[in-house]
Amino acid sequence: MISRGAGLSYAAASFGEGVRSVDHKLFNRIIDFHPDARVIEVESGKTLGDLYEFLVGRGLFLATQPGHPRITIGGCIAADIHGKNQSRDGTFINQVMELTLFHPTHGVIRLSPNDEPELFRLTCGGYGLTGNILSARLKLKSIPSPMAEVTLVPVDDITKLPEMLKASAARADFVFSWHDFDSRGSDFGKGFIQEGRFIESNDARNTNLTAGKQTLSAESRGDWKLGIFNRFTVRMINTLYGARAKFASKPIQLSLFDSIFPIQNSKELYFKFFGAAGFYEYQALIPACNFTYFSKSIQLWLQKNDLPLALASVKLFSGRQDLLRFSGDGLCICLDFPRCSTSNEFLQFLDKLMLECRGIPNIIKDSRLPQNVVREAYPQYERFKSQLHQFDPARLYQSELSKRLEL
Ligand SMILES: Cc1cc2nc3c(=O)[nH]c(=O)nc-3n(C[C@H](O)[C@H](O)[C@H](O)COP(=O)(O)OP(=O)(O)OC[C@H]3O[C@@H](n4cnc5c(N)ncnc54)[C@H](O)[C@@H]3O)c2cc1C
Known part of the structure; x- marks a missing residue:
C-alpha cells in the first residue's frame, strides 16, 4: 500500500500497479493550536488552502508552501517540498516540530528531530515509504496582513x-x-x-x-x-x-x-x-x-x-x-x-x-x-535504501515511483 494526499504530484508517488492507495484527505482536523507560541498540530490530510484560511485572519502563516492550495500537509512532508524562499526558510522539514507515523509492524510512533531522528529524516522526504503520516506539529510565522x-x-x-x-x-x-x-x-x-x-x-x-x-x-x-x-x-x-x-x-x-x-x-x-x-x-x-x-x-x-x-x-x-x-x-x-x-x-x-x-x-x-540517474545524482541513494529496508524489511509501502527507483 501507499498513502495518498491530494494526488497532485507530477510523478506516480501515491499509486502503482498492484498497490492499494490509502486516501488521507478526510483526516483533516486541527488537533491543537497555540497562537502565542505560533504552533499548530493538524492531521496529515489538511490542505494548505484550508490551513491558510484558518491562520490568515489570526495573523499567522506557514513559511514554506508549494504552489497549489489543495496540496496536503502529508504530501508536503513526504516530498519535503520547497516554497518561495528556500535559501532563507529551507525545505518543509524545517517547519515540522514533530509527527506521528503509523506502520503495521511498529504501531504509532512519534518522530521529531530529537526522538527517533533517523526515522524522522527518512520520513520527511521519504515519499510515503516509511508508513502513513497521521499528524504533524508545525511551526508558524507571524504576518502583518494577508x-x-x-x-x-x-x-x-x-x-x-x-x-x-x-x-x-x-x-x-x-x-x-x-x-x-x-x-x-x-x-x-x-x-x-x-x-x-x-x-x-x-x-x-x-x-x-x-x-x-x-x-x-x-x-x-x-x-x-x-x-x-x-x-x-x-x-x-x-x-x-x-x-x-x-x-x-x-x-x-x-x-x-x-x-x-x-x-x-x-x-x-x-x-x-x-x-x-x-x-x-x-x-x-x-x-x-x-x-x-x-x-x-x-x-x-x-x-x-x-x-x-x-x-x-x-x-x-x-x-x-x-x-x-x-x-x-x-x-x-x-x-x-x-x-x-x-x-x-x-x-x-x-x-x-x-x-x-x-x-x-x-x-x-x-x-x-530513471533509477540509474537518481542513483548517480544522489550520493546517499544506497543509505536511504538500506535505512528503509532496515526499518521495514517486508517493504509494505510501495508505489510506481519506489518500484521505478528500485527502492
Ligand atoms: C500546481 C503545483 C505547484 C507545485 N509547486 C511546488 C513547489 O513550489 N515546490 C515543491 O516542492 N513542490 C511543488 N509541487 C509538488 C507538490 O508539492 C508535491 O508533489 C506534493 O507532494 C503533492 O502533495 P499531495 O498532497 O498532492 O500528495 P500526493 O501527490 O498524494 O503524494 C505525494 C507523496 O506524498 C506521500 N504522502 C501523501 N500523504 C501522505 C501521508 N499522510 N503519509 C505518508 N505519505 C504521504 C505519497 O505517498 C507520495 O509519495 C507543486 C505541485 C503542483 C500540482
Whole structure:
C-alpha cells in the first residue's frame, strides 16, 4: 500500500500497479493550536488552502508552501517540498516540530528531530515509504496582513541570475524568476525576478479566499484532447508574458493567497493547454558555478531541435543535501514542455547535462526519472535504501515511483 494526499504530484508517488492507495484527505482536523507560541498540530490530510484560511485572519502563516492550495500537509512532508524562499526558510522539514507515523509492524510512533531522528529524516522526504503520516506539529510565522506587494526585476542576461537571485532573496519574502527559454535568438533566458513582500494593509481583498474553488484533478486534466502549445503559440505567449517586467514599473499589491499559489482557479487552464497527452516537468538543482554552462547547453540543444518550451523558472536554494531530499546549494530550475517524441530526447539530454553539472533531479516532479540517474545524482541513494529496508524489511509501502527507483 501507499498513502495518498491530494494526488497532485507530477510523478506516480501515491499509486502503482498492484498497490492499494490509502486516501488521507478526510483526516483533516486541527488537533491543537497555540497562537502565542505560533504552533499548530493538524492531521496529515489538511490542505494548505484550508490551513491558510484558518491562520490568515489570526495573523499567522506557514513559511514554506508549494504552489497549489489543495496540496496536503502529508504530501508536503513526504516530498519535503520547497516554497518561495528556500535559501532563507529551507525545505518543509524545517517547519515540522514533530509527527506521528503509523506502520503495521511498529504501531504509532512519534518522530521529531530529537526522538527517533533517523526515522524522522527518512520520513520527511521519504515519499510515503516509511508508513502513513497521521499528524504533524508545525511551526508558524507571524504576518502583518494577508496582502503582499510584488515587484518585477528585469533580467536581461541569464549569466547574471545567480548574483541577482542572491540579492533578491536577501531583501524579499518570496523570490522566483521567469525566463524565456523558447527564444532561439539573443533574447534566450531574458525574463524577470518576481520579488514578493509581506505588507501592512487593510485591503478587503484579503477576505476573498478561493481555496474551495480549485478544480485541478487527475480526472479533468486531460479534458482537452488537443493541446494548444506549439512553437508559434509558445513564442507569442512568452513574448507577451516577458513584456510584463517592462510595463510593471511600480510594485503591485495582491492577496497573499494569489501570491503564494500562482497556479489556481482560472490559471489551472495552463495544465489543460497541454492537451490529453500532458506535459513533462523537469526540475533540477544545479550548483551556481555550473548554471551558465547548464543554461547555455540547453540553448544550443533547443536551437537544433523543434520543442516548444512553455515555462522556465528558477529559485535560489541553500543548505545541506541529505538522503533523497531535494535540497542543497544552488539554483533550482524548472522546465515545462509538451509530452511528445522530441521531449523524450530532451529529457535524456537533460539527465546527462544535469549529472555533468553535478546537479540533482527533483524526484517528485519527474514521472519517468530513471533509477540509474537518481542513483548517480544522489550520493546517499544506497543509505536511504538500506535505512528503509532496515526499518521495514517486508517493504509494505510501495508505489510506481519506489518500484521505478528500485527502492
Ligand atoms: C500546481 C503545483 C505547484 C507545485 N509547486 C511546488 C513547489 O513550489 N515546490 C515543491 O516542492 N513542490 C511543488 N509541487 C509538488 C507538490 O508539492 C508535491 O508533489 C506534493 O507532494 C503533492 O502533495 P499531495 O498532497 O498532492 O500528495 P500526493 O501527490 O498524494 O503524494 C505525494 C507523496 O506524498 C506521500 N504522502 C501523501 N500523504 C501522505 C501521508 N499522510 N503519509 C505518508 N505519505 C504521504 C505519497 O505517498 C507520495 O509519495 C507543486 C505541485 C503542483 C500540482
